[in-house]
Amino acid sequence: MTNPSDNKTVTAAMLVIGDEILSGRTKDANLPHFAEELGAMGIQMKEARVVPDIEDVIVGALNELRHAYTYVFTTGGIGPTHDDITADAIAKAFGVPIDHDPRAVAILEAHYPKGHLNEARLRMARIPDGAELIENPVSHAPGFHIGNVFVMAGVPVIARSMLESVRVKLVGGKPVQSRQVNARLAEGQIAEGLGNIQNTYPDVSIGSYPFYSKGNFGVSLVLRSTEEDQLAGAETDVIALIRSLGAEPIDRAALMQGEN
């Protein structure tokens, strides 16, 4: 659900690069963090893609995403090994040359003891022409941004530190506010009334998420909008709906054990 009355929506997409996510070996932990941090800045995550370490696939996905959204954040594939092909793929997508960047080389030279900056590590200084570096306070090898694309490491602690580094460069729209109302009702009981409330408040996105666990069941209703008054109105109506069905809103803590 979008906010159709808001023409100034600032959007983002995430491009997660790496065979290890698609094999199931590694669980992506960056999407939820980026989505929450960017959302709080008024940048709405609208799509995420996970692609393998294949140059043409990365290039194709990046070109689709960077033309469709305000910002694109990529994670993964910027280390020193043969499977780290993100920087070259980004250069290809933008149609620009790529080579060792003197600024990046200087950062690596300052970090590694004399004699340790071998050819493989120097690969991490390959930066597409025209890109700006993104500081990496954790392991030094920089990310970069070019156009509306921010290229970051996949290791979560590094990805997060890079997001902090670029925060000042991002311009958000109106932040999305959210409210959560929970009840021990089945989705099927509340669905009709909830649909009516959604129709009344087109600028509010109302999500309905059932949970089942250990005989515990219920529904979490999440209301999201950039418009505070619409959000408050929808929340009031949702609470009235729950009470009209003989239930009471319950707090989130009471739900935590039941969530799955």
Next chain:
Amino acid sequence: MTNPSDNKTVTAAMLVIGDEILSGRTKDANLPHFAEELGAMGIQMKEARVVPDIEDVIVGALNELRHAYTYVFTTGGIGPTHDDITADAIAKAFGVPIDHDPRAVAILEAHYPKGHLNEARLRMARIPDGAELIENPVSHAPGFHIGNVFVMAGVPVIARSMLESVRVKLVGGKPVQSRQVNARLAEGQIAEGLGNIQNTYPDVSIGSYPFYSKGNFGVSLVLRSTEEDQLAGAETDVIALIRSLGAEPIDRAALMQGEN
């Protein structure tokens, strides 16, 4: 990295549908499970996309994915509420009508006590023309498959049970075998030798994943291939490389605390 000599690769993509994943509120837990289960059946997960509850976006993503991969698995958006629009989007993508399916209605009628099968719950019996139902042993409302697309619930316990239900309908290729070798070496030390091994074994995908945690660091090397002999050769060479750098392979258990 693909297996270029293997023309019979069976592939899959996952389409995760739901605003809650893109807001960061809910972490997708289905991709790793599906990737591992399908991988063991010789079906290689090649792409995943997360899209919001917007019909045109779902239709567009589904049409791209179903033409590009052997199988597509969707999760999310098949419940009874207004934001559950997956079934209609799938029908639109395939250009077929959608209506209450008598088989699905019968399942819901058998499940709900008399008088409880309201209009909202009946929405869960909306199935595109020509689709087959997917059994849902957990909460009864069925998923469905049409063409090469399998449409499932988002709640992990239900998604997993649906995957079990369709397992007999899936035809896999040669299963991908994997080996993991870990060492307390930096990626930059091992990168050159590892690149040489990758060039020697083009049918083996060699991934290099660094970890840092609490002063602990090292690298996990994951070798994947459908070719057992190639895999064994590459593993032998990787172990020899680690030893040539003065380190020893260490077991996975010793790494667990260091992984991030």
